[in-house]
Amino acid sequence: MLKHTPLYNWHVAEGANITEFAGYEMPLHYKSGILEEHRTVRTKAGLFDLCHMGQIRVRGRQAVEYLDYVLTQKIADMQPGQVRYSLLTTFDGGTIDDLMVYKKKSEFVLVVNAANKEKDYAWLRDQKGLYDVELTDLSDTYGIIGLQGPAAERILAPLVEDGLGNLRYLRFLETEFFEVAAVVSRTGYTGEDGFEIYFPLQAVPALWNQLLREGKSLGLVPVGLGARDTLRLEMGYSLYGHELSRQINPLDAGLDFAVKFEKDYFIGKEALEEIKSSGVKREIAAFVAEGKVIPRTGYKIICQDKAVGFVTSGTFSPTLERGIALALIEKGLENENVHLEVRGQLKPLTRVKTPFVPGRVKK
Amino acid sequence: MSLGKVPTHLLYTKTHEWVRVDGDKVVIGITDYAQSKLGDVVFVELPSTGDDFDAGLSLATIESVKGVSDIYAPISGSVWEVNEELEDIPEYINEDPYGQGWLLSLSIEDQTELDDLLTAEEYQALLEDEE
Incomplete structure (x- = not known):
């Protein structure tokens, strides 16, 4: 239903x-x-209309410690009225979700992806252990x-x-x-x-x-x-299920800014440290297509006759009037000459930095 | 959702192309229903004149913001003319699918293949089933 x-x-x-x-x-x-x-x-x-999104309230004596344990982002220094982007990761560093943390005077609200809200809530409840916190699904x-x-x-x-x-x-x-x-x-x-x-x-x-x-x-x-x-x-922003998943960790996705290794501990820290020290093998890269080509999710990225990755999100950019894509590819490709496989044909791609279009948020 | 206009003087395919018989040629486009399903069309890739196609093969692709769609040859034939205006104004397909949004014309090789196409009434019934 x-x-x-x-x-x-x-x-x-x-x-x-x-x-x-x-x-x-x-x-x-x-x-x-x-x-x-x-x-x-x-x-x-x-x-x-964003009413489908999930909201989980976290409050209680140990709300800060608990959130610093389950989230990759630093929570302890958040001030009331502040919002931070964070990842929720498994012990092996896989991404469960990406979310926004709202710090209120005496509680937190996590705003999570609609598709993940039940899963996130269940995970958060399972990790509660002996923490003195109360979780409420406000969705x-x-x-x-x-x-x-x-x-x-x-x-x-x-x-x-x-x-x-x-x-x-x-x-x-x-x-x-x-x-x-x-x-x-x-x-x-x-x-x-x-x-x-x-x-x-x-x-x-x-x-x-x-x-x-x-x-x-x-x-x-x-x-x-x-x-x-x-x-x-x-804007090149990640979308869960595309640029992030259980199989795509935050370091693959280039979201290092939201992973605070300086924290004593958080779920996934050891695994992500291990991945970081042995070298991140993949990256999310941004590409612009030439001509009448629109990259679509799943299309292969080809470099020197070899598949080096796939499109995680692709569309027609209404601003650039070009096809644009984020793709998960092997990190550190020396040859930047990559192509997109479109129904059996190879189409040239140009690698760019995100955002594709300048952002105008009020900093 | 509206099923869109289904002009009675045209023939149709199950894959939502329309066909207008014009002497020894057929003019082909996509139906109003198809364009509304696709949403904003941004690129159209058409074959070259003289290319031969068997009925049922993909002869063009339409890219909308949402996705890519193949256009299938309703009958066998060779491409007589393509709508070059779509190169610059692909939105004709959304705005006027039975007029300025026509895609191409094919020469008719086998008149009997036209008998396999749907009448407007049959196509309308197909749409009602799909919704």
Whole structure:
């Protein structure tokens, strides 16, 4: 039985093309299509239904110690109002999920991928051991709305009493809409300035409609999962199940910045140290295709007649108007002359650094 | 989801191509239903004029943001003309699938192959089954 967010009926009434994602029926795109939605987020603003994502609250006397044990990121020095990107890894260093950690005054909330929420919750519960912590799955209690794009602040500011202008990237504030408590963070996965709003699930449609009304004159439109993916891929951001998996560890994925080896211990530390000292064998590399070629997940990367990897995410970049890809390849290829195998033909690729398109988050 | 327009004067395939008989040629495109399933078309790869295809073989590919789709020859024939405008304006396939979004024309080798194609009524029934 597929699940629905409280905005499902709204999406259907808007004529959205609905797709199955992580056990939910979600909008892939609305009538205007992925390209237009993508471009609107880059130039104006887009509204995203993220109510399918998971939220796990961690509180208790040893919440900090526990999270420093299960997460690769450093938690002890987080200040209230701060958000950090972290990985959740197994003892052998495989990636269980990537997530955002919200540090509140006396508790933490982990925001996790929709497809992984049950698995993450089960893992976190299993690792609890004797830690004095309480875990609560808030996924069906709070919903999330994403508001992304250069006009996002102008749209949201009139609805938030104070502080939005001073809110930095990876920080959040607690406010209210319609006298109901909400969390607003300056975060997102599009590369644009923007916010994610946490609000009681049943009240999400009221806030969604209010935001669309407020933003209409500034060009705000709803945006589906299709453009969410092209936007994140233009930034070179990892997506679990593509650039990260049980088989693709955070070092393969180039996410060293979120793996804090200076911590005394965390699950996966020994395995990842071993991998690091023996030399990371693979890497996620970014490529741009030439001509009318669009790399797709699973296409092979060929170097000197030999397969050296495969595409983990590929799409048409609406900004560059070229095919772009992230691929897992052998690390340290001396010959940079690589090709993409497309239905039996070899097409040239140019290796680039991410992001494919300059990011504009408000640092 | 809407099944899209199914003009009654055309023939259809189970793989969502439309076929318009024009003398000793057929003009081929993809249906309104097919274009709405594909979403935004960004690249079209067409064969060269004079290329020969047997019925059922892939003769073109359409890349949308979402994915790549093969276009199959509804009948056997050689490519007479291709819609070169799609090179610059692939969105014609989304905007006008039965008009400016036509893909190519083929010479007819065997008239009897046309009998295997679906009528508009049969294609409409197929779409209703698929949804």
